[in-house]
Amino acid sequence: VAGIAHEINNPLTGILLFSSMISKDEKLDPRHKSDLETVIRETERCAKIVRGLLEFSRESVPQKKWTSLNAVMMAALGLIKNQALFQNITIATDLSPDVPKIPADPNQLEQVFINILLNASHAMPGGGTLGIVTGYAEDRNYALVKISDTGHGIPAENLRKIFDPFFTTKENSGTGLGLSVSYGIVNNHGGTIEVESAVGEGTTFAIKLPIGNELKETIAVQE
Numbered sequence: 001v002a003g004i005a006h007e008i009n010n011p012l013t014g015i016l017l018f019s020s021m022i023s024k025d026e027k028l029d030p031r032h033k034s035d036l037e038t039v040i041r042e043t044e045r046c047a048k049i050v051r052g053l054l055e056f057s058r059e060s061v062p063q064k065k066w067t068s069l070n071a072v073m074m075a076a077l078g079l080i081k082n083q084a085l086f087q088n089i090t091i092a093t094d095l096s097p098d099v100p101k102i103p104a105d106p107n108q109l110e111q112v113f114i115n116i117l118l119n120a121s122h123a124m125p126g127g128g129t130l131g132i133v134t135g136y137a138e139d140r141n142y143a144l145v146k147i148s149d150t151g152h153g154i155p156a157e158n159l160r161k162i163f164d165p166f167f168t169t170k171e172n173s174g175t176g177l178g179l180s181v182s183y184g185i186v187n188n189h190g191g192t193i194e195v196e197s198a199v200g201e202g203t204t205f206a207i208k209l210p211i212g213n214e215l216k217e218t219i220a221v222q223e
């Protein structure tokens with residue numbers, strides 16, 4: 001995938017360069033200017049997708065170490081909570097101090113949490129409540145992270161598509177890669193990611209990650 005993405009990236013850079021040059025040409029017929037701007041905008045969108053693909057491929061092999069889920073969640077929140085998107089959003093956290101460290105790639109998990117937190121904020125443009133809970137799953141071999149929002153929800157017909165690469169309902173701003181990348185990361189950790197949603201009420205993502213057996217995994221996992 002990385003190879004293909006690079007292959008696509010080179011000609012895209014050429015298209016962007018030349019179309020930007022033409023758009024700045026004073027002799028350009030004004031009638032063509034807005035068309036050309038569309039070309040540039042759509043090319044930039046392609047470039048964004050390609051960057052997403054590069055990330056997707058880079059992140060396929062987790063670098064596991066004993067990781068505190070709460071610390072990763074706080075780091076993810078710290079990075080995004082001051083953005084304008086979160087201005088009218090109340091953040092309610094309930095992070096259980098008992099969750100043990102789990103064998104995981106903290107950078108990858110942070111990416112998953114950021115993707116889901118940003119989606120939650122996008123679903124609540126007029127404000128709302130973002131709920132974050134960590135703890136044990138019913139099966140105590142798993143840690144559980146729940147991220148819920150009081151946003152617009154996901155219609156039933158979209159629920160089975162949201163983890164597909166490139167599925168997005170965000171016309172110009174979405175790449176549709178956030179959840180598919182997140183799904184891949186959680187899957188690579190031996191975990192699961194589930195969603196419940198009610199239109200007009202909100203959405204909850206539940207991520208379960210294996211706690212791991214310290215005795216068994218100390219050898220396989222870097223401290």
Ligand SMILES: Nc1ncnc2c1ncn2[C@@H]1O[C@H](COP(=O)(O)OP(=O)(O)O)[C@@H](O)[C@H]1O
Nearest residue numbers: 119120123153162168169174175176177178179
């Ligand atoms: N918390 C949420 N509330 C409502 N819809 C959501 C939520 N999270 C994801 N979605 C839906 O899933 C789609 C795919 O999400 P994602 O893969 O992150 O791509 P993107 O955010 O670029 O659209 C979104 O476009 C949106 O329709």
Ligand SMILES: [Mg+2]
Nearest residue numbers: 115119178179
């Ligand atoms: Mg997203």
